[in-house]
Amino acid sequence: MVDFTLSPSELATRNAARTFASAHLSTAKAAYTQIPSHAERFQCLQPLYAEAVKAGLIKGQIPIPLGGTSSSLLEAAILVEEMSAVERAASLTIFGTGLGLTPLCLAFKPQFAEFLIPFLRAEGTPLASLVFTEPGGVANWLEDGAPGLQTTAHLEGDTWVLNGEKAWATNCAGWDFKGAELQCVVCRCTNPDIPADASPASRIMILMVRREDIVASGDGAFEVLKHQQVAGWTAVSGPHIKYTNVKVPTKNVLCAPGEGAAIVQMSFEASACLVGAMGTGIQRAIFDAALEFSKSPRGGTVPIGDRQSVADLLIDIKMRTETSRYLTWKAATKIHSDLPNYDNCRELALEAKVYCSDAAVKSAVDAINLVGVSAYDLALPFTDLLNDAMVLPIFDGGNVGIRRRALQKLFMSEGYKPWATCYD
Numbered sequence: 009m010v011d012f013t014l015s016p017s018e019l020a021t022r023n024a025a026r027t028f029a030s031a032h033l034s035t036a037k038a039a040y041t042q043i044p045s046h047a048e049r050f051q052c053l054q055p056l057y058a059e060a061v062k063a064g065l066i067k068g069q070i071p072i073p074l075g076g077t078s079s080s081l082l083e084a085a086i087l088v089e090e091m092s093a094v095e096r097a098a099s100l101t102i103f104g105t106g107l108g109l110t111p112l113c114l115a116f117k118p119q120f121a122e123f124l125i126p127f128l129r130a131e132g133t134p135l136a137s138l139v140f141t142e143p144g145g146v147a148n149w150l151e152d153g154a155p156g157l158q159t160t161a162h163l164e165g166d167t168w169v170l171n172g173e174k175a176w177a178t179n180c181a182g183w184d185f186k187g188a189e190l191q192c193v194v195c196r197c198t199n200p201d202i203p204a205d206a207s208p209a210s211r212i213m214i215l216m217v218r219r220e221d222i223v224a225s226g227d228g229a230f231e232v233l234k235h236q237q238v239a240g241w242t243a244v245s246g247p248h249i250k251y252t253n254v255k256v257p258t259k260n261v262l263c264a265p266g267e268g269a270a271i272v273q274m275s276f277e278a279s280a281c282l283v284g285a286m287g288t289g290i291q292r293a294i295f296d297a298a299l300e301f302s303k304s305p306r307g308g309t310v311p312i313g314d315r316q317s318v319a320d321l322l323i324d325i326k327m328r329t330e331t332s333r334y335l336t337w338k339a340a341t342k343i344h345s346d347l348p349n350y351d352n353c354r355e356l357a358l359e360a361k362v363y364c365s366d367a368a369v370k371s372a373v374d375a376i377n378l379v380g381v382s383a384y385d386l387a388l389p390f391t392d393l394l395n396d397a398m399v400l401p402i403f404d405g406g407n408v409g410i411r412r413r414a415l416q417k418l419f420m421s422e423g424y425k426p427w428a429t430c431y432d
Contacts, residue, residue, distance in 0.1 A: 012334070012337070014086070017079055017083065018080075018082065018083055018086055021068075021083045021086050021087055022086050022087075022090055024063070024064075024087075025086065025087045025090035025091055026090050028059075028060065028063050028065065028091070029090060029091050029093075029094040029095070030094075031059075032056050032059050032060070032098075033056075033091060033094045033095035033098055033099065034094055034095070036053065036056055036095050036097075036098045036243075037095055037097070037243075039052065040052050040053065040097070040098075040242075040243045041242070045235070046235060046236070046237050046238060046242050046243065046244075046245075047185070047235040047245060047247070049097075049242060049243035050097075050101070050243050050244060050245040051183060052243070053097075053098050053101060053243055054133050054183050056098050057098075057101060057102065057133050057135075058132070058133050060102045061129075061130060061131065061132060061133060061134070062130055062131070064077060064130060065087070065102055066102070066105055066106070066127050066134070067127065067128055067130065068087070069084060069103075069105070069106030069109065070109060070113060070124065070127060070128065071113055074113060074116055074124060075124065075128045076128065080340070080341075080344045081278060081281055081282075081340040081341075081343050081344040082337060082340040082341050082344060084106070084281075084282060084285075084340070085281055085282060085284070085285040085336050085337060085340045086285075088103060088282045088285035088286055088289065089285040089286075089288045089289040089292070089333065089336075090289065091289065092285065092286045092288075092289025092290055092293075093289035093290070093292040093293050094289075094293070096240070096241055096286070096289075096290070096396045097241045097242060097243035097244050098243060100178060100241055100244050100286075101135075101178065101179060101243075101244060101245070103282060104135075104136075104137065104178030104179040104244075105127070105134070105135055105136045105137075105179060106136075106282075107136075107137075107138050107178065107275065107279050107282075108135070108136030108137040108138045108178075108179060108188070108190060108191070108192060109124070109127060109136045109190070109192075110138065110275040110278055110279065111138060111192045111214055111262060111263070111271050111272065111275050112124065112136075112190075112192060112216065112262060114271050114274055114275060115214070115262050115263055115267075115271050119259070120216075120262065123190060123216055123218070126189055126190070127189075127190075133183060134189040134190070135179040135182055135183065135188040135189055135190075136179065136188060136189065136190040136191070136192070137177050137178060137179040137180040137188045137190070137191050137192070138177065138192050138194075138272075138275060139174045139177040139180050139191045139192060139193040139194065139217075139249075140174070140177065140194045140272060141174060141175055141176045141177060142157060142158055142159060142172070142173060142174055142175060143173055143174075143175045143248060144158065145409075146410075147406065147409035147410050147413075149208065150207075150208045150209050150212075150269060151208065152207065152208065154208070156196050156208045156211065157172075157194065157195060157196040157212070158172050158173065158196075159171070159172025159173065159174060159193065159194070159195040159196065159251065160172055160195055160196050160197070160198045161195045161196070161197055161198070161213060161215060161256070162197065162198045162199050163199055163258075166257070166258050167255045167256065167257060167258065168215055168255070168256040168257075168258065168260070168261065169253055169254070169255060169256075170193065170195060170215060170217065170251045170253075170254040170255075170256055171251055171252060171253060171254075172195065172250070172251055173233070173248065173249065173250045173251075174193070174248075174249050174251075175236075175246070175247070175248040175249070176236075176246045176403065177191075177246050177249075178244060178245070178246045179245060179246070180245075180246065180247070180249055181232050181245060181247050181249060182219070185232045185235075185245075185247070186219070186222065186230060187217070187219050187222040187230045188219075189218065189219055190216060190217070190218055191216070191217040191218075192214050192215075192216055192217075192262060193214065193215045193216075193217050193251070194212065194213075194214055194268060194272050195212075195213060195214075195215060196208075196211045196212060196213075197211045197212075197213050197265035198211075199265070202265065208269075209266065209269040209270075210265060210266045211265055211266070212263075212265065212266070212267075212268035212269040212272070213261065213263055213264055213265045213266075213267070213268045214261075214262040214263040214267075214268040214271060214272070215256045215260055215261060215262065216256075216260040216261075216262050217251075217254060217256055217260065218260070221254060221255065221256050221257070221260065222254060224255060225253060225254045225255045228252055229251065229252055229253060229254045229255075230249065230250070230251060230252075230254065231249065231250045231252070232247045232248070232249055233247070233248045233249065233250055234247060234248040235247045236248070238399075239395045239398065239399075240392070240394075240395030240396040240397075240398060240399055241396055241399060276404065276405050277343060277353075277354045277357040277358070278343055278357070279404055280339070280357040280358060280360060280361035280404065280405070280411070281336055281339045281340040281343060281357050281360055281361075283360075283361045283364065283365055283400055283403075283404050284332060284335065284336035284339060284360035284361055284363070284364035284365070285333075285336050285340075285364075286364075286365075286368075286400060287332050287336075287364030287365045287367060287368040287397070287400050288329060288332040288333045288336055288364060290368045290371075290372070290393060290396055290397050290400070291325065291328060291329040291332060291367065291368050291371045292329055293389070293393060294325060294329075294368075294371045294372055294375045294390075294393050294397075295322070295325045295326055295329055295371070295375075297375065297388070297389050297390065297393070298321070298322060298325060298374075298375040298378050298379065298390075299313070299322060301378070301379050301382075301388075302318055302319075302322060302378065318378050321374045321375070321377060321378040322378065324371075324374055325371045325374055325375060328367040328370065328371050329367075329371070331363075331367070332360075332363065332364040332367050332368075335356070335359065335360045335363055335364065336360045336364060338356055338360075338429075339356035339357045339359065339360040340357075340360075342356050342357070342429065343356075343357050354414075354418070355415065355418055355429055356429050358411050358414050358415050358418070359415065361404065361405070361407070361411050362401075362407045362411050362412060362415070364400070365397075365400030365401040365407060366401055366407065368397040368400050369394070369397045369398055369400070369401060371397070372390070372393050372394035372397040372398075373394065375390055375393070376390050376391075376394065
């Protein structure tokens with residue numbers, strides 16, 4: 009029997025998220041919007057992040073078998089929705105560390121335990137980052153005959169030497185812009201022993217770069233080339249960075265050449281569910297604001313919500329929000345229960361990412377049309393909500409260039425069973 013009742017653990021997660029959001033996130037935006045620089049806005053959130061660490065929100069993104077408190081991806085989705093409904097930028101910094109740790113959790117071996125220790129303590133402000141996207145884009149990173157990733161690594165003795173540029177990786181530069189505590193850097197191996205005609209995937213590896221590795225590599229090894237000023241999520245840090253001869257010990261190889269691509273893809277399928285939850289949370293905020301506005305008569309004799317045109321827009325927003333939530337929950341449940349069978353569980357995650365992110369943009373536009381020109385006033389939340397929603401279809405694997413193409417390939421694959429996800 010299908011049951012959407014939250015378990016005691018899931019209910020506790022929801023309540024903890026609501027408590028944290030009310031205590032810390034509800035006032036965050038008013039504080040950081042007084043700061044012009046988006047980079048400095050990010051830095052001003054460090055005390056809030058410290059509270060998140062104390063509240064167990066970082067440890068809560070690490071699976072229980074590895075010492076964390078996360079019992080399922082569904083609980084993570086519940087957490088993300090609750091926090092995204094209140095404030096997005098500070099929340100994404102917290103979730104960005106979870107994404108940064110995902111490759112480590114998926115490819116975990118006992119010898120990697122030391123890399124998790126800073127994130128299992130309920131102290132400090134450690135940041136992690138999955139460093140993947142490059143300035144030239146990554147939609148075609150595994151295409152045969154293409155140049156592939158331009159961030160490269162080669163082995164010199166017992167040290168890997170990392171070079172290249174990355175962009176848009178949440179938290180990658182750390183609080184002081186000298187590097188996060190842990191960066192899981194996706195790169196292309198250029199060792200000469202790999203055949204020239206080897207597939208792009210056979211060269212992909214993941215290196216775990218820590219602050220001490222950057223310091224040991226000398227001045228200029230890690231640089232921030234540019235802090236983007238962005239339309240939404242204006243207190244998030246994901247700058248354009250450059251690695252120059254960063255020396256990484258061989259013990260820091262999370263995924264050897266040929267093993268990295270699968271872990272990257274699995275990491276982003278898991279995060280696809282969480283983008284679905286972000287879309288759901290944003291739509292909650294959109295609906296709440298639109299509903300409140302609809303209770304005013306706006307110069308008429310009845311609340312505008314009594315007008316059919318306004319009511320229809322409200323109904324559409326509410327239905328999209330509910331649909332987004334349940335697709336996200338289904339996808340998260342499938343990923344959590346069936347992740348070793350990668351091809352069996354990824355479809356719903358991809359669909360959740362595409363549908364919920366597109367739905368958030370549509371709902372934001374519908375709310376603006378419902379309100380009318382008053383929505384253009386920055387004193388109301390509608391343009392901010394649209395700016396936040398707009399990034400969902402284009403980050404974490406763009407819907408057009410990556411997510412829909414993955415679905416296309418899946419649909420056309422041999423033996424694809426279109427309705428297996430319904431009941432299996």
